[in-house]
Amino acid sequence: MECEVCNLPAVVSTNNGTLCGEHFKERFESITLETIKKYKLIKRGETVAVANSGGKDSLSLLYIISKYFRKSNKIISITIDEGIKGYRDKTMEIMKEYCKRYGVDYKIYSYKDFTGKTMDDITGVRKGIPCSACGVLRRYLINYAASEVKADKVATAHNMDDEAENVVMNLVQNDLEKMIRLGAYSGIVKDGGFVPRIKPFLFLSEKETMLFSILNGINAIHTPCPYAGFGFRGLISRKIKQFETEFKGSKRNIIESMLKIKESTDTKKGIKINRCIHCGFPSINEVCEACKLRMELQN
Numbered sequence: 001m002e003c004e005v006c007n008l009p010a011v012v013s014t015n016n017g018t019l020c021g022e023h024f025k026e027r028f029e030s031i032t033l034e035t036i037k038k039y040k041l042i043k044r045g046e047t048v049a050v051a052n053s054g055g056k057d058s059l060s061l062l063y064i065i066s067k068y069f070r071k072s073n074k075i076i077s078i079t080i081d082e083g084i085k086g087y088r089d090k091t092m093e094i095m096k097e098y099c100k101r102y103g104v105d106y107k108i109y110s111y112k113d114f115t116g117k118t119m120d121d122i123t124g125v126r127k128g129i130p131c132s133a134c135g136v137l138r139r140y141l142i143n144y145a146a147s148e149v150k151a152d153k154v155a156t157a158h159n160m161d162d163e164a165e166n167v168v169m170n171l172v173q174n175d176l177e178k179m180i181r182l183g184a185y186s187g188i189v190k191d192g193g194f195v196p197r198i199k200p201f202l203f204l205s206e207k208e209t210m211l212f213s214i215l216n217g218i219n220a221i222h223t224p225c226p227y228a229g230f231g232f233r234g235l236i237s238r239k240i241k242q243f244e245t246e247f248k249g250s251k252r253n254i255i256e257s258m259l260k261i262k263e264s265t266d267t268k269k270g271i272k273i274n275r276c277i278h279c280g281f282p283s284i285n286e287v288c289e290a291c292k293l294r295m296e297l298q299n
């Protein structure tokens, strides 16, 4: 297998090409930059918060954003510490090391500060799938952190696999409203309390982000969270991988279909945003999901 650009031995063959290491890195960066340009994700002068878990995907994102935007934009790394022993404590050390290397300031926000409990405590006292509570708290704290650092955008390293899972989960749950909030830019509801989220890796797969991090010497740990793989998302993820193996291009098609539905839908219709009576952040209900969970945990 030869690189389609230079004929050297290829290291990867995906929908984005059969390429050697150098040309793969080049293609990966150019797809990221094209996504940023096409969806107008980052404008000159904006403050961009990069949601940085210290994992391979977010470190690769921080690398590219600091490489191409550090002169024109203010970049800040924000990390949410769920409080998962043996997992997040390790990735936080890596996150700090890479922020230093790329010259980016970082801030850390924890579940413990917000709810009084770590994720490990929460799984001990709360029934149900850990990821449901974790997802509510992480989404909330990322928005909270981005608002606090006065970011115009918050960039997350969601890749094609993550987004395809989100699309299928929303379809199975018949939640079209949530589905049309996905995509490279999610900030359809204009509200001062929401910092728009951007996903520059939307058209790159998990396999590609993994390879990009390895080829750039990013030594992230590749072990998953101990609570990963349970429940609904784990099942959907396995099914999508099976689809992709049997019908190449399935993941991309799932995302393209969602984008077409989003384009042809009046995304502002029917969404009424209130403010949470406890924290003041935007919420569909009187009390936001994160405050509901916090009160449940504090009782």
Ligand code: SF4
Residues within 6 Å of the ligand: 082, 119, 130, 131, 132, 134, 135, 225, 226, 227, 228, 229
């Ligand atoms: S796998 Fe689940 S519990 Fe672990 S960090 Fe992700 S959402 Fe949280």
Ligand SMILES: [Zn+2]
Residues within 6 Å of the ligand: 003, 004, 005, 006, 007, 008, 019, 020, 021, 022, 023
């Ligand atoms: Zn090449």
Ligand SMILES: [Zn+2]
Residues within 6 Å of the ligand: 276, 277, 278, 279, 280, 281, 287, 288, 289, 290, 291, 292
């Ligand atoms: Zn609230």
